[in-house]
Amino acid sequence: MKPDHELADTVKARTSDAELEAVVTSLQNSIREWATRHELWFDCGFQSYAKRIDGEPGTTPVATILYFDGDLGRALDGDFAGLDIEFVELLEQHGFWYERNDGASAHIYPQDESPLFQPLLDYANWQWVCGLVQQDIADVHEELYSHFAKRPDDLHRLTWREFEILLFRIFQSQGFTCELGPGSNDGGIDVRVLQRDPLGDILTLVQAKKYSPKNKIDMSAVAALHGVADVENAQKSIFVTTSNYLPSAHKFAGRTRIPMTLATSNDVRDWCQNASDGIIRDKSKLVAPSAVSNLLQTLSSKDPRIVHAHTGYSVIMNQFAVVLKETKHAALLMAIPARNISHDGYGQVGFEVPDIGLKCLERLTADHVFRAKRSVNHGQVSYWDGRNLFSAWNGEPAHFNLCD
Structure with a gap:
């Protein structure tokens, strides 16, 4: 294996995923060897930020997350003389530093001046964008479009199915009624786009092919699309390829009875730019104040639209929110204040509940409305914003303890 400084130089010149992963693997191996030598490597491991946090990356990339349960955590806390300093020095030799995230994990970052900094940040953002390729995140995550508007070459990094879903989402963002094909046995059509029109609905059939630049589309492929469009009485068709x-394909498309558009990555780039421009960044503008007012007036203490998360490291705090809007994979939440109902006389330890009422309308601002990923496990719905995991509040007062 190459020494780390040679790997770093390679990464600076070429920033492929494999090269970045090689640098991170080298770092992980060194940490594991160090911890094993000191008999600390028990119930430990590494996870990527995308897998463990599943949230939007920050401005400093997390190269890897070290998780632990036992003596390694105590060593990092300085309980074993000198080992915490050794760990810092080990990371510095590789060009990294760390920060405790919670009682069971530490985030490891590249140093600001490291040639790895920007490549790792780009890689983290790429993993985040890939996680957004879902069928219904709509107006919640604009990065899905803005990334490919800026970097159309990254379309080649998608799987063929992700490419189809991206096109499906682009057409949906334009206000069309769309149907995504099953991905196999779809009759040669990946997306059906229906444009409602007073003079008659317009059906457009879309065929997507994620090919390498050298593998060009021939006449037979576009002829097949035209044949399906003719059978289904479609008004338009679009062939999209990377x-x-x-x-011969251009010549055939120019002579079809049913209008056919031949699109490439450059067209997808432009479509993504238009979709990104059309998305409202201030998420509070996505929900009308009247709708929020009606929601607040109908809430009860057992309403599943009131959600709660425990926050804080070494202290216990609470965060309450109201679900304003949700789809299968995403949601918009509005943070609401907590009301103290009992405490120790100093306000340090006690219980609190969400302070629900029309005054919460004041929270309908960009600072308090945020997006989250929605998931369902064993019938329980949860919302993850990258920092806190929200679930339906049980209606009981929530404990807080601000004593560090």
Whole structure:
């Protein structure tokens, strides 16, 4: 294996995923060897930020997350003389530093001046964008579009199915009624786009091919799409590829009875830019104040739209929110204040509940409305904003303890 400084130089020149992963693997191996030598490597491991946090990356990339349950955590806390200093020095030799995230994990970052900094940040953002390729995140995550508007070459990094879903989402963002094909046995059509029109609905059939730039589309492929469009009485068809077209394909498309568009990555880039421009960044503008007012007036203490999360490291705090809008994979939440109902006389330890009422309308601002990923496990719905995991409040007062 190359020494780390040689790997870093390689990464600076070329920033492929494999090269970045090689640097991170080298770092992980060194940490594991160090911890094993000191008999600390028990119930430990590494996870990526995308897998463990599943949230939007910050401005400093997390190269890897070290998780532990036992003596390794105590060593980092300085309980074993000198080992915490050794660990810091070990990371510095590789060009990294760390910060405790909670009682069971530490985030490891590249140093600011490291040639790995920007490549790792780009990689973290790429993993985040890939996690957004879902069928219904709509107006919640604009990065899905803005990333490919800026970096159309990254379309080649998608799987063929992710490419189909991205196109599906782009057409949906334009206000069309769309149907995503099953991905196999779809009759050669990946997306059906229906444009409602007073003079008659317009059906457009979309065929997607994620090919390498050298693998150009020939006449037979576009002829097949035209044949399906004719059978289904479609008014338009669009062939979309990450490669390009042979002259015979262009010639055929120019002579079809049903209008056919031949699109490439450049067109997808433009579509993504239009979709990104059309998304409202201030998420509080996505929900009308009247709708929020009606919601607040109908809430009860057992309403599943009131959600709660425990926050804080070494202290216990509470965060309450109201679900304003949700789809299968995403949601918009509005943070609401907590009301203290009992405490120790100093306000340090006690119980609190969400302070629900029309005054919460004041929270309908960009600072308090945030997006979260929605998931369902064993019938229980949860919302993850990258920092806190929210679930339905049980209606009982929530404990807080601000004593560190």
